Amino acid sequence: MKKKSVENIISLSNNLRWQIGDDFHDHLAEGIYADASEIVNNAVQTDNQKKQFRLDSKIDKIVTSKIWGFPIMFLILGLILWITIIGANYPSSILANLFLENIHPALKSFASNIGMPWWLDGFLIDGVYMAVAWVIAVMLPPMAIFFPLFTLLEDFGYLPRVAFNLDYLFKKSGAHGKQALTMSMGFGCNAAGVVATRIIDSPRERLIAIITNNFSLCNGRWPTQILIATIFIGAVVPSSLSGLASVSAVIGIAILGIFFMFFSSWALSKTVLKGEVSTFNLELPPYRPPRFWKTVYTSLIDRTLIVLWRAIIFAAPAGAAIWLISNINIGDQSIAAWIINSLDGFGFLLGLNGVILLAYIVAIPANEIVIPTILMLTVLVTGIAGGDGAGVMFELDSANETANILKAGGWTLLTAVNVMLFSLLHNPCSTTIYTIYKETKSVKWTLLASILPLIMGFIVTFLVAQIWRIII
Amino acid sequence: MDIKGNSDCAGCPQFNAKGLKKLGVNTENFDFVVALAGNPNTGKSTVFNALTGLHQHTGNWPGKTVIRAEGAFEYNDQKYKLVDLPGTYSLLSTSEDEEVARNFILFGKPDVTVIIVDASRLERNLNLVIQILEITDKAVLCLNLMDEAKRNHIKIDERTLARDLGIPVVPTSARFNEGIPELIKTIDEVANGKIICKPHRIKNVPNNIQKAVLKLSAEIKKQFPTIPNSRWIAFRLLEGDTRIINALRTGELTQK
Numbered sequence: 001m002k003k004k005s006v007e008n009i010i011s012l013s014n015n016l017r018w019q020i021g022d023d024f025h026d027h028l029a030e031g032i033y034a035d036a037s038e039i040v041n042n043a044v045q046t047d048n049q050k051k052q053f054r055l056d057s058k059i060d061k062i063v064t065s066k067i068w069g070f071p072i073m074f075l076i077l078g079l080i081l082w083i084t085i086i087g088a089n090y091p092s093s094i095l096a097n098l099f100l101e102n103i104h105p106a107l108k109s110f111a112s113n114i115g116m117p118w119w120l121d122g123f124l125i126d127g128v129y130m131a132v133a134w135v136i137a138v139m140l141p142p143m144a145i146f147f148p149l150f151t152l153l154e155d156f157g158y159l160p161r162v163a164f165n166l167d168y169l170f171k172k173s174g175a176h177g178k179q180a181l182t183m184s185m186g187f188g189c190n191a192a193g194v195v196a197t198r199i200i201d202s203p204r205e206r207l208i209a210i211i212t213n214n215f216s217l218c219n220g221r222w223p224t225q226i227l228i229a230t231i232f233i234g235a236v237v238p239s240s241l242s243g244l245a246s247v248s249a250v251i252g253i254a255i256l257g258i259f260f261m262f263f264s265s266w267a268l269s270k271t272v273l274k275g276e277v278s279t280f281n282l283e284l285p286p287y288r289p290p291r292f293w294k295t296v297y298t299s300l301i302d303r304t305l306i307v308l309w310r311a312i313i314f315a316a317p318a319g320a321a322i323w324l325i326s327n328i329n330i331g332d333q334s335i336a337a338w339i340i341n342s343l344d345g346f347g348f349l350l351g352l353n354g355v356i357l358l359a360y361i362v363a364i365p366a367n368e369i370v371i372p373t374i375l376m377l378t379v380l381v382t383g384i385a386g387g388d389g390a391g392v393m394f395e396l397d398s399a400n401e402t403a404n405i406l407k408a409g410g411w412t413l414l415t416a417v418n419v420m421l422f423s424l425l426h427n428p429c430s431t432t433i434y435t436i437y438k439e440t441k442s443v444k445w446t447l448l449a450s451i452l453p454l455i456m457g458f459i460v461t462f463l464v465a466q467i468w469r470i471i472i
Numbered sequence: 473m474d475i476k477g478n479s480d481c482a483g484c485p486q487f488n489a490k491g492l493k494k495l496g497v498n499t500e501n502f503d504f505v506v507a508l509a510g511n512p513n514t515g516k517s518t519v520f521n522a523l524t525g526l527h528q529h530t531g532n533w534p535g536k537t538v539i540r541a542e543g544a545f546e547y548n549d550q551k552y553k554l555v556d557l558p559g560t561y562s563l564l565s566t567s568e569d570e571e572v573a574r575n576f577i578l579f580g581k582p583d584v585t586v587i588i589v590d591a592s593r594l595e596r597n598l599n600l601v602i603q604i605l606e607i608t609d610k611a612v613l614c615l616n617l618m619d620e621a622k623r624n625h626i627k628i629d630e631r632t633l634a635r636d637l638g639i640p641v642v643p644t645s646a647r648f649n650e651g652i653p654e655l656i657k658t659i660d661e662v663a664n665g666k667i668i669c670k671p672h673r674i675k676n677v678p679n680n681i682q683k684a685v686l687k688l689s690a691e692i693k694k695q696f697p698t699i700p701n702s703r704w705i706a707f708r709l710l711e712g713d714t715r716i717i718n719a720l721r722t723g724e725l726t727q728k
Contacts, residue, residue: 005695006720012691013709016684024710027677029564034676036598043633044594046626198558201570285513286592286620291647 056286060161069165074251076158080149082247085226088141095140099133123323131319134372135311142223143304150188151299155290159184164284171277173262174269176205179212183261186216187254190428191435193218198439204275208265210436211449214428215261217254220311220367224423225250227371231403232416249420257424260456310431314366322362322376336377350458351418351465353410360422365430370423375402378409414468418461425457492656494525495544495551502544502553504663507577509604510588511597512559515616517541518646519588520556523656547660555582563603577607578701579724584662586655588614591621591628591643601637605671606704611639612658619645638670673703684710699725 017024063072107129111121153159163180170177178200186193193213200206217225226246233249234242269275325335333341336358343354350357359373406415427450428436437446508516520526524543541556557573577585585608589597594615605611615628634641640658644651661667677685688706692699699705705725708716719725 003721009688009691009695009720010709010717013688013706016688017710017712020681020684020710024681025564027681028674028707028711031674031677032599032602035602035672035674036595038676039598039633039636039672040595042636043629044626045629046624288620 059287060284063158063161064164069161073162073165074255076153077254078247078251080146080153081226081250082243083149084142084146084222085230085247085250086243087145088226091141091144092137095137099137100130104130104133119327122327123320127319127323128316129319131315131322131369131372132312135315135368136308138223138227138368138371140304140308142226143219143308144300146219146222147188147304148296148299151295152290152292155288155295157285157287160284169262170265173266174273174275174277175208175212175262175265176200176202176278179205179209179265182209182213183216183258186213186218188219190214190216190218190432194432194435194439202275202278204269204273205278207440207445208268208273210439211268211445211452212261212264214432214449214453215257215264215424217257217424218367218429220429221370221423222250223368224371225253225420227402228416228420228423231406232411232413235403236413253420253424256421260425260453264452264456311366311368315369315372318362318365318369318373322373326376340377349465350422350461351414351468352422352461353415355409356415356419356422360426363429364427367423367429374419375405378405414465414472417468418464421464422457422461425453425460427451427454491548492653493546494523495546502551504550504552504583505580506552506554506659506663507580507582507585508554508556508588509573509577509585509600510559510614510616511561511590511593511600514559514588514590514597515646516556516559516588519586519614519616519644519652519655520554522646522649522652524554545656547656550660550663552659552663555580560600562600563607577604579719582608583610584659585611586614586659587611588616590617591615592617592624592626594628602672602674605637605639606674606707607701609669609671609700610662611669611671612655612662613637613639613641614651614655615641615643616646618643618651619648637672639672640667640669674707681710 062068104125107125108121111125159181162184163177166180166183167177170179179197181199182193182196184193185196190213193216194210197206197209197213200209229246229249230242234246237245322336325339328335330338339358340354343357347353347355347357355374355377359370359377362373363370427433433446433450436449437443440446508520510516520541520543523545525545526541526543543554543556545552545554555576557576558570560570560573563570563574563577576582585604587601587604589601601613613633615630615633621628628643630641630643640662642651642655642658644655646652658667662669685703685706688709689702692702692705696702705716705720709720716725
């Protein structure tokens with residue numbers, strides 16, 4: 001009975017559609033617009049004497065201009081990074097001091113007082129606690145500066161202008177202009193960037209945006225870049241210029257990432273994801289003076305603590321795992337040493353080493369713990385005194401000490417440069433991979449998105465290493 | 473984050489801060505479902521945060537919310553579940569974020585739909601408002617960003633607007649918590665049937681279309697007397713929207 005009546009309605013609608021002709025959609029849209037303008041005429045009064053949005057369009061003329069658009073973009077990014085690098089130094093060393101030089105010995109002596117067996121004490125305090133403490137000391141200060149600054153910029157309304165500036169390049173590479181927005185989200189977190197691609201309505205262009213989002217340097221990788229740049233790149237120039245040199249190096253890597261994103265978008269749209277570029281309207285929202293304290297507060301609660309919490313959750317088991325593989329021996333070597341030795345040859349080809357490769361395997365759940373893992377493993381292999389022994393993530397309250405350990409581990413300028421490159425070009429973290437799978441519901445595209453940047457990383461670091469060794 | 477206001481506000485019966493409890497993400501056992509819809513970048517998430525006391529990230533760029541966020545508040549001992557929908561310009565196209573918004577208003581059957589518009593760009597925003605009013609007859613227009621409209625010397629006659637649209641209109645500046653108490657009170661009145669809406673119907677279409685819509689929606693009403701949006705379904709059927717045709721066949725549209 002019901003079924004029949006539904007079919008009646010549908011066939012009636014089919015008949016009527018014939019009668020009214022095929023411009024129904026346009027008539028309806030026009031009707032809606034006409035209604036809207038009637039309503040507005042009745043209810044809204046604008047003062048035409050005062051020109052509206054004058055300041056906005058003035059600002060837009062500058063920040064989206066052909067000449068100034070890009071320099072201003074890089075300048076703003078540089079300024080934010082600069083404040084982050086300079087500002088994070090002091091709180092980082094205070095936190096490191098507190099967690100690693102005060103609390104850690106206190107915990108150790110407490111453990112020995114209550115007679116805790118050495119392996120449990122090592123596993124919990126040297127493994128789990130140290131990993132967590134390290135992540136907090138290294139990550140919290142830069143995040144607590146970077147995120148609020150970025151959020152202020154976002155609330156002000158600058159991001160759509162970035163999209164506007166980049167739109168032309170995206171079109172050229174066969175991708176959707178809105179990818180500029182999802183790319184910007186990726187600079188915070190790739191998993192968030194992948195979810196944000198839902199604003200792109202064409203499935204082809206959305207896939208491109210998902211696969212290439214990993215080329216946006218995410219917040220888990222910024223600290224790695226900043227630390228390595230500060231130690232190695234800053235050291236090759238006179239000290240008065242070292243700050244500038246390290247900031248430029250980090251920006252250079254970020255720009256290189258953008259370049260790789262355009263390149264792979266273009267390559268994808270020419271091969272497996274062929275198709276037309278769709279057009280869209282991008283609304284440039286009005287500039288809004290951000291509500292400073294409220295924005296700082298929400299971005300601390302909303303972004304910083306959530307990201308930090310995620311890092312801690314992944315760091316704790318990773319710390320435990322590192323301690324275990326460093327302390328369980330097979331034959332005359334620990335498991336970690338076996339793996340590192342077997343990876344060393346391949347690592348050398350890439351201008352890296354076995355420690356770094358192992359660290360990237362351990363750090364698949366979270367990019368944030370790459371540097372702590374590298375340091376810990378380096379100490380293990382080189383047997384430098386000063387740490388608390390095998391498998392302990394130890395204190396590093398100054399960049400100098402970190403540099404000494406890395407140099408003792410055989411690091412050169414080439415290693416540093418390639419670590420920065422590899423940090424940009426490698427597989428996404430497991431959260432992002434899972435998110436890609438949830439969004440695409442396809443094993444094939446998830447695999448491609450995971451492996452493509454890794455292959456690029458291998459190629460790029462390999463080439464850099466070979467050329468470097470020939471020239472220098 | 474609290475609605476504090478100065479002492480004058482607190483003395484006014486509109487204010488009723490005592491009746492309001494922000495419940496954050498605790499959305500169990502609600503009495504009413506409220507949807508927040510609107511164009512991108514009109515401050516939906518800011519309104520959402522002001523109502524629920526949550527800190528959903530807000531940002532000044534279109535397309536920030538792509539999944540629906542849920543929160544809740546309690547007002548005069550009734551629990552409201554609040555759903556923040558992705559911002560859309562229209563409900564007529566097919567991108568995923570638009571479909572999330574449309575499907576929720578259509579199939580989720582919220583008790584009240586709060587449509588948030590940018591007061592200084594009213595004409596453009598009304599496109600979506602008019603479409604939503606064809607789907608649901610329990611709606612509130614939240615005239616947000618009033619501070620910006622004022623700065624741009626735009627004056628809006630809220631009473632005329634409310635009369636023309638046939639739904640209550642509440643001016644707000646959600647970033648400064650202005651107008652939020654009034655908005656809550658209005659939501660409560662619509663949800664409890666104290667305000668009956670007579671939503672605007674699309675007028676400026678040629679006669680033959682108007683007649684076809686009338687005929688078809690009359691037929692739909694005859695077969696399914698409880699359906700509130702027969703006119704909108706007629707529009708979609710005339711357009712040949714397969715999603716709606718399927719929904720009609722499976723009974724998704726007609727069951728309450």
